[in-house]
Amino acid sequence: MACTSCASDKAGNFNDPKWRRALWIALAINGAMFGVEIVAGITGGSKALQADALDFFGDTANYAISLGVAGMAIAWRARAAMLKGATLALLGLYVLAAAGWAAVYGAAPHAEVMGIVGIAALIANFIVAVMLYRFREGDANMRSVWICSRNDAIGNIAVVLAAGGVFGLNSAWPDLVVAALMAALGLSGGIQIMRQARAELRSFPPSAPVDFQGSLHGSR
Numbered sequence: 001m002a003c004t005s006c007a008s009d010k011a012g013n014f015n016d017p018k019w020r021r022a023l024w025i026a027l028a029i030n031g032a033m034f035g036v037e038i039v040a041g042i043t044g045g046s047k048a049l050q051a052d053a054l055d056f057f058g059d060t061a062n063y064a065i066s067l068g069v070a071g072m073a074i075a076w077r078a079r080a081a082m083l084k085g086a087t088l089a090l091l092g093l094y095v096l097a098a099a100g101w102a103a104v105y106g107a108a109p110h111a112e113v114m115g116i117v118g119i120a121a122l123i124a125n126f127i128v129a130v131m132l133y134r135f136r137e138g139d140a141n142m143r144s145v146w147i148c149s150r151n152d153a154i155g156n157i158a159v160v161l162a163a164g165g166v167f168g169l170n171s172a173w174p175d176l177v178v179a180a181l182m183a184a185l186g187l188s189g190g191i192q193i194m195r196q197a198r199a200e201l202r203s204f205p206p207s208a209p210v211d212f213q214g215s216l217h218g219s220r
Helices: 011-015 017-043 047-068 074-105 111-135 140-169 173-203
Strands: none
Touching: 017 047, 017 111, 047 074, 047 111, 047 140, 047 173, 074 173, 111 140, 140 173
């Protein structure tokens, strides 16, 4: 699921032009795939695609936070993370509720849409992982970004497998099971982000001096 520890250990890490360029490309890819998957998930009736869209949303927000608020006071980075965590948790709740409703009243989703979009998402994450591979031995932040991108592919594979299950069984249950698991992870990740952000806000009151070397850390 979404990486929740992609902020930098040191603001100076973002002065590397190659690293910043890689993050900008990763942000663009993840943002585009979030839009594609959320639309395809809704129109194709796939809750697993909607849940996987949470993954792309979480990564997009992480990259944006890393690039946009790096070097700012930790309180501002914590507030940005709080907003991201709350949004991720709300989207997770939505997918869980939608999956529950579909389990009772819904029909089987379009397996073809699931498969095509799932494969496209897998390719997108593979491209990002390959692009970030060169930074895998960097600092903790650089390594975490690559690991998160690598692990995201697992979710994409799960969606493709769910599409095969829907097609073979003519049942919505493979889609719903994958959706519930991924949405639960997204909800859990959002809660963890908010808890960490709240702790940082308590540790660094508004009157605290600006810290250009601090970092926003979460747990995956």
